[in-house]
Amino acid sequence: xxxxxxxxxxxxxxxxxxxxxxxxxxxxxxxxxxxxxxxxxxxxxxxxxxxxxxxxxxxxxxxxxxxxxxxxxxxxxxxxxxxxxxxxxxxxxxxxxxxxxxxxxxxxxxxxxxxxxxxxxxxxxxxxxxxxxxxxxxxxxxxxxxxxxxxxxxxxxxxxxxxxxxxxxxxxxxxxxxxxxxxxxxxxxxxxxxxxxxxxxxxxxxxxxxxxxxxxxxxxxxxxxxxxxxxxxxxxxxxxxxxxxxxxxxxxxxxxxxxxxxxxxxxxxxxxxxxxxxxxxxxxxxxxxxxxxxxxxxxxxxxxxxxxxxxxxxxxxxxxxxxxxxxxxxxxxxxxxxxxxxxxxxxxxxxxxxxxxxxxxxxxxxxxxxxxxxxxxxxxxxxxxxxxxxxxxxxxxxxxxxxxxxxxxxxxxxxxxxxxxxxxxxxxxxxxxxxxxxxxxxxxxxxxxxxxxxxxxxxxxxxxxxxxxxxxxxxxxxxxxxxxxxxxxxxxxxxxxxxxxxxxxxxxxxxxxxxxxxxxxxxxxxxxxxxxxxxxxxxxxxxxxxxxxxxxxxxxxxxxxxxxxxxxxxxxxxxxxxxxxxxxxxxxxxxxxxxxxxxxxxxxxxxxxxxxxxxxxxxxxxxxxxxxxxxxx
Numbered sequence: 001x002x003x004x005x006x007x008x009x010x011x012x013x014x015x016x017x018x019x020x021x022x023x024x025x026x027x028x029x030x031x032x033x034x035x036x037x038x039x040x041x042x043x044x045x046x047x048x049x050x051x052x053x054x055x056x057x058x059x060x061x062x063x064x065x066x067x068x069x070x071x072x073x074x075x076x077x078x079x080x081x082x083x084x085x086x087x088x089x090x091x092x093x094x095x096x097x098x099x100x101x102x103x104x105x106x107x108x109x110x111x112x113x114x115x116x117x118x119x120x121x122x123x124x125x126x127x128x129x130x131x132x133x134x135x136x137x138x139x140x141x142x143x144x145x146x147x148x149x150x151x152x153x154x155x156x157x158x159x160x161x162x163x164x165x166x167x168x169x170x171x172x173x174x175x176x177x178x179x180x181x182x183x184x185x186x187x188x189x190x191x192x193x194x195x196x197x198x199x200x201x202x203x204x205x206x207x208x209x210x211x212x213x214x215x216x217x218x219x220x221x222x223x224x225x226x227x228x229x230x231x232x233x234x235x236x237x238x239x240x241x242x243x244x245x246x247x248x249x250x251x252x253x254x255x256x257x258x259x260x261x262x263x264x265x266x267x268x269x270x271x272x273x274x275x276x277x278x279x280x281x282x283x284x285x286x287x288x289x290x291x292x293x294x295x296x297x298x299x300x301x302x303x304x305x306x307x308x309x310x311x312x313x314x315x316x317x318x319x320x321x322x323x324x325x326x327x328x329x330x331x332x333x334x335x336x337x338x339x340x341x342x343x344x345x346x347x348x349x350x351x352x353x354x355x356x357x358x359x360x361x362x363x364x365x366x367x368x369x370x371x372x373x374x375x376x377x378x379x380x381x382x383x384x385x386x387x388x389x390x391x392x393x394x395x396x397x398x399x400x401x402x403x404x405x406x407x408x409x410x411x412x413x414x415x416x417x418x419x420x421x422x423x424x425x426x427x428x429x430x431x432x433x434x435x436x437x438x439x440x441x442x443x444x445x446x447x448x449x450x451x452x453x454x455x456x457x458x459x460x461x462x463x464x465x466x467x468x469x470x471x472x473x474x475x476x477x478x479x480x481x482x483x484x485x486x487x488x489x490x491x492x493x494x495x496x497x498x499x500x501x502x503x504x505x506x507x508x509x510x511x512x513x514x515x516x517x518x519x520x521x522x523x524x525x526x527x528x529x530x531x532x533x534x535x536x537x538x539x540x541x542x543x544x545x546x547x548x549x550x551x552x553x554x555x556x557x558x559x560x561x562x563x564x565x566x567x568x569x570x571x572x573x574x575x576x577x578x579x580x581x582x583x584x585x586x587x588x589x590x591x592x593x594x595x596x597x598x599x600x601x602x603x604x605x606x607x608x609x610x611x612x613x614x615x616x617x618x619x620x621x622x623x624x625x626x627x628x629x630x631x632x633x
Contacts, residue, residue: 021106021120022092023201024218025182027192028209028239032088033078035211039218040071040092042421048622049100051092053078054107054116054184055085062186064116066105070622086239087189089182089212091118099143108147110154111138114186115164117150120199120214121179129174149175153183165236168193169248172234182212195234200376200404203227203235203243205257210237215400216260217419225257228402258402276422276514276620280606281473284466286417286427287599290434297463300456306395306411307442313393313411314443317345317367321360321392323352323383324371327425327509328432332371333502334598335436341595342444352379356386364391372396373420373428375403384408397435399428413439422621424513426606429506430469433598437462461593465600468590472603475587479604482569482585483611486540492519493531493541494605497554499597500544507542507605514620515613524557535566542608543583544601547573548594558582569608571601 022043026035036053051074052066063082067074071092091106107116123129126145129152134140138151152174157167164185172179172195180199184192194201194212204211204219204226211219212235216226227243229235233253236244245253272278295302307314320339322332329351336347350360352370356379362368368387372380375398384405387394396409399417406412415431441458444450486492492511496504505521512519522531524543535541541561545554558579561568570583573591580586589600613620 021118021214023089023118023120023180023182023212023214024091025089025118025192025194025212025237026209027087027190027237028206029086030209031083032085033083035218035222036088036090037071037075037078039211039213040074040090042217043214044071044092044622049093050102050105051090052105052107052118053088053090054109054118055083055088056116056184056186056189057085057087058189059187061189062113062116062184064107064109064113066102066107068100068102068105085189087184087192089116089118089184089192104142104144106146108142108144108150110150112154115150115154115157115183116186117146117153117181117183119146119149119179119181121181121197122177123149123175123179124177125175126177145177149179149181150183164188164191164193165234165246166250168195168234169246169250172197173248180214190238192237193234194229194237196229197231198378198381198404201229201235202402203229203237205243208240210239210243212237216402220260224260226260226402227255227257230407260401274422274610274614274620276424276426276610279420279422279427280603280610281476282418283427283430283603284469284473287430287434287469288466289418290416290431291438291462292416294438295459295463297460300459302438302441302445302459302462304413304438304442306413307439307446310393310395310411311446314367314395315446316365317393318363318365320345320347320367320369321355321362321387322347322349322369322371323355323380323387324349325352325377325379327429327506328371328373328377328380330502330506330509331429331432331436332369333505334433334499335369335371335440337499338437338440338595339443342440342450343447344449345443345447350383352377352383355379356382360386362387362390362392366390366392368392368394370394370396370398370405370409371432372398372403372405373400373425373432374398375400375405377405381405381408397432399431423623423626424510424609424620426510430599430602433602434462434465437595458593458595461596465592465596468592468600469603471590472600473607475604476607479587479607480611482587483608484615485585486608486612487615489517489538489540489612491534491539492517493527493534493539494519494521494544495524495527495541495554495557496521496544497524497550498548499594500546500548500601503544503598503601503605504542506602507544507609510606510609511612513626514609514618514623515616516618516624517612524554527557528560532560532564535561535564537565537567540567540569542569542571542605543579544571544597545576545579546571546589546594546597546601547576547591548597555579555582571604 024039178198396412494504508519
């Protein structure tokens with residue numbers, strides 16, 4: 001059970017993956033268009049290659065507007081057009097079926113234009129359904145699976161003279177795949193039907209009004225009361241009436257509204273030019289929030305409720321297996337070193353996408369740690385399901401309350417860093433590292449594998465981390481100036497050793513994601529086993545070279561780079577004079593215990609990637625081809 005929440009077991013089909021898009025819906029007294037477009041902006045991190053809206057103002061009057069590109073492009077299309085309506089659904093897309101185009105954009109409509117539907121997910125048997133509908137005379141205008149679903153609902157409703165809810169229930173029983181959908185009927189503007197299976201959907205409860213979205217961010221300025229739909233559930237939203245939730249067999253489902261703590265200020269840039277730079281600067285406060293209630297500076301102790309509640313399971317674990325993707329995988333590599341060093345329990349780190357396909361050896365004595373910022377990563381969800389099938393205990397680390405991973409795991413910890421809007425993860429990464437560190441400290445205390453002196457000094461140093469982060473952030477202007485020198489670089493190498501190797505990987509990933517410059521991270525000692533052939537004056541090399549037991553080894557690597565004409569950017573400990581004198585540029589970070597290095601050394605690499613991308617004139621918050629949570633294989 002994840003923080004007292006009911007356990008939800010995710011059982012994925014072998015090929016079931018969700019396309020990452022954003023759904024917004026509104027029904028009530030106010031005008032829907034402003035609510036929908038602002039909601040789309042808040043969900044644009046989920047996909048931004050096209051967008052659309054369907055507005056129903058009166059029986060027989062439905063307006064559908066669509067556009068290729070970002071939400072701003074949709075706004076330009078809609079400008080000056082009639083948007084009057086108090087019921088509507090909207091969508092921002094990350095393409096899976098069909099290239100980005102107006103015709104492939106959501107909402108999709110039935111052939112007669114009566115029904116409009118938005119969809120996150122993949123309908124696996126769409127080709128079979130499409131052929132059956134074509135045989136019935138249905139004509140398709142797009143190359144999407146979503147259009148097949150809305151046509152199917154239309155066919156079932158028309159043939160049986162059924163109400164919309166019943167038609168949706170029957171249609172979804174024929175569907176194989178994953179979905180979160182919202183449907184409106186041109187002839188009945190007083191209802192929105194929404195359903196989910198393996199894709200998140202949240203209902204916001206206002207005063208005689210309802211909001212619908214893929215996550216809670218679009219509705220926080222209107223309400224803090226939400227219901228997270230579970231798999232196989234359908235919500236019937238009518239203005240002024242109590243929300244009705246049923247399953248596919250029309251059995252009533254009981255839900256209590258939850259109160260969310262998110263505030264609108266967390267979803268705004270707060271004077272910063274981009275969300276990414278805001279979120280980088282938010283990290284001291286975010287890490288303080290992450291530790292609040294868990295780290296007690298007065299007693300120099302760390303308490304994680306998950307460790308307390310499941311002490312025997314963690315203490316008796318024969319092995320930990322960390323499963324994650326992308327940035328979360330890098331955090332997992334740091335977690336491996338933390339747990340093995342402090343707890344003396346073996347740890348393996350797996351890409352979730354590979355773990356589920358290679359028939360891993362998992363036993364009931366293993367504990368699987370699943371890490372995901374969004375809590376919706378399909379590969380990680382599949383890895384959880386596989387671990388459960390082998391009897392393993394699963395501990396989750398994620399940021400989003402009520403997410404699928406939060407429900408699917410046996411225990412877990414939220415990182416509590418607030419919503420992360422920039423697609424390239426920054427504060428979520430440091431939050432994951434902070435939780436892994438607190439987990440290792442808590443477990444080591446229980447297993448007796450850490451001395452009292454080391455435990456108390458590490459806890460005290462962790463408590464001071466927010467201030468250390470603020471010191472690093474003061475170098476933003478220097479890093480911005482330095483970054484201009486590398487705007488036209490085509491390749492980068494990042495090097496680190498020990499705890500710094502995963503930071504090298506993470507720094508390289510950040511640069512690739514938002515600047516589109518090729519970058520690779522390596523253990524510094526591996527440079528001579530191949531990458532050194534690339535070193536010349538045109539190859540910048542970023543070296544994480546803080547004071548650690550491996551400092552002299554890294555120094556030798558820097559000397560090897562300089563001997564071959566390489567340009568070095570070194571991240572060093574305050575007061576360093578040796579590597580700083582060799583490097584072309586050096587960024588100093590405060591001295592911290594080696595196990596805390598990642599929390600200070602990752603920040604200058606985030607800033608460097610950000611400023612290089614800005615100098616290249618790129619959209620750092622919405623890099624091409626990426627979405628915030630990758631839930632498609």
